[in-house]
Amino acid sequence: MSRRGLAAVSSVLDQAASSATNILVLVLAARLSSASGFADFSMVYVTFSVLLGLNMAYVGQTVVLEKDEERLGAVCRSGLAFTAAASVAAGVLLGVVGLAVPGAAGRAFLALGLVLPLVLVQDGLRYCFSALRTPERALAADALRLVCVVAALLLQPEGASAGRLVLVWGISALPALALGLVLLRPYVRGSVADLRPYLRRGHLGQRFVVEFAVGNGSSQLAVLGLGLFATPLAVGALRGATTLFGPLNVLFNSANAFGPPVVGRASGKRGVVRLTVAMGAVLAALGAGWGAVLYALPERLGRQLLGDTWAAACALLPATGAQYAVMGLGTCALLTLRVLNPRATLSLQVVFSLLSVALLLGGYALAGVTGAAWGLAAGSALKAAAAWLRVSRLPAARTPESPVTTAA
Numbered sequence: 001m002s003r004r005g006l007a008a009v010s011s012v013l014d015q016a017a018s019s020a021t022n023i024l025v026l027v028l029a030a031r032l033s034s035a036s037g038f039a040d041f042s043m044v045y046v047t048f049s050v051l052l053g054l055n056m057a058y059v060g061q062t063v064v065l066e067k068d069e070e071r072l073g074a075v076c077r078s079g080l081a082f083t084a085a086a087s088v089a090a091g092v093l094l095g096v097v098g099l100a101v102p103g104a105a106g107r108a109f110l111a112l113g114l115v116l117p118l119v120l121v122q123d124g125l126r127y128c129f130s131a132l133r134t135p136e137r138a139l140a141a142d143a144l145r146l147v148c149v150v151a152a153l154l155l156q157p158e159g160a161s162a163g164r165l166v167l168v169w170g171i172s173a174l175p176a177l178a179l180g181l182v183l184l185r186p187y188v189r190g191s192v193a194d195l196r197p198y199l200r201r202g203h204l205g206q207r208f209v210v211e212f213a214v215g216n217g218s219s220q221l222a223v224l225g226l227g228l229f230a231t232p233l234a235v236g237a238l239r240g241a242t243t244l245f246g247p248l249n250v251l252f253n254s255a256n257a258f259g260p261p262v263v264g265r266a267s268g269k270r271g272v273v274r275l276t277v278a279m280g281a282v283l284a285a286l287g288a289g290w291g292a293v294l295y296a297l298p299e300r301l302g303r304q305l306l307g308d309t310w311a312a313a314c315a316l317l318p319a320t321g322a323q324y325a326v327m328g329l330g331t332c333a334l335l336t337l338r339v340l341n342p343r344a345t346l347s348l349q350v351v352f353s354l355l356s357v358a359l360l361l362g363g364y365a366l367a368g369v370t371g372a373a374w375g376l377a378a379g380s381a382l383k384a385a386a387a388w389l390r391v392s393r394l395p396a397a398r399t400p401e402s403p404v405t406t407a408a
Contacts, residue, residue: 115170291321
């Protein structure tokens with residue numbers, strides 16, 4: 001296997017290991033906790049997920065977009081130092097919240113504040129290894145993280161409190177954090193951390209944070225809006241159909257998080273576009289093919305996956321499969337813009353995320369939950385078309401920007 005092929009496989013496996021960790025943490029916490037205890041744990045884990053996404057957008061995305069190989073060591077050290085400092089500050093605020101909130105929920109938030117620097121810095125190492133084009137090192141650390149957290153949670157007693165589970169989950173990141181820092185050390189030795197670019201107005205991560213907020217906010221708004229008009233069965237069917245495409249989400253997230261260093265090695269706009277078009281075609285084919293496989297499943301297997309929700313979700317699979325097919329094209333169009341002109345993605349994300357919400361609600365008004373699913377597919381198709389149109393209008397000699405040092 002070529003070096004580029006090994007890097008691509010390692011990136012996908014690393015994203016899969018990270019996703020599996022998140023899923024297994026929730027499954028094990030649910031099995032160990034009471035209903036109220038898992039509710040407290042879930043609130044804390046949602047808070048962590050938001051902070052993780054914000055750090056990925058503000059720091060991780062700018063690290064993987066760095067093109068100057070001579071600066072990579074300093075950029076990685078600076079990114080991790082900023083993540084550590086910001087997570088300590090956020091941890092202090094969470095600690096204050098935890099002390100102010102009474103009962104088990106407060107203790108769970110206090111526990112999150114204590115372990116937040118460990119888990120955020122450990123996750124931040126993934127982006128450093130991606131920028132350094134050594135994703136196999138990220139895979140080694142994240143595989144160790146998966147093993148350690150599962151083992152640690154399996155040792156907890158039945159009925160363990162949310163605070164205890166959060167502490168165990170966070171502390172179990174220490175072996176992976178130590179391994180990651182050891183693997184990173186040869187690349188950052190002698191470099192100096194500089195936090196000033198992250199505090200400067202116009203830092204590119206500020207735009208990515210807005211994109212993250214709009215993307216996540218619009219999806220939550222869509223669910224909330226549909227819930228105001230639709231029956232619980234309709235909402236459950238839409239969620240169920242989307243859940244079945246989880247493996248595709250792993251691939252899309254891998255392309256977004258770890259694609260820039262690979263794509264950035266292509267020569268000029270033509271080389272970048274040729275590579276991302278090929279990637280988009282593969283992802284689109286996988287989306288359509290996965291949808292066809294799910295639609296062809298016997299009802300008995302479908303009910304094993306989703307229970308009583310299967311019948312309603314199955315009817316939505318053609319629309320959801322079409323949505324994921326065009327999402328593959330759109331993901332690679334946005335990846336192209338991230339590499340060639342990272343400031344071009346914000347307006348697209350804002351406009352078309354909100355448009356998708358409108359199409360979802362409009363589709364439901366016209367044709368029920370099936371119309372809502374096709375509305376989401378139409379929104380994804382329009383976003384993909386607009387993104388590729390913007391790619392086509394970029395100058396042929398466009399030089400990728402350095403994300404950390406470029407002002408707005």
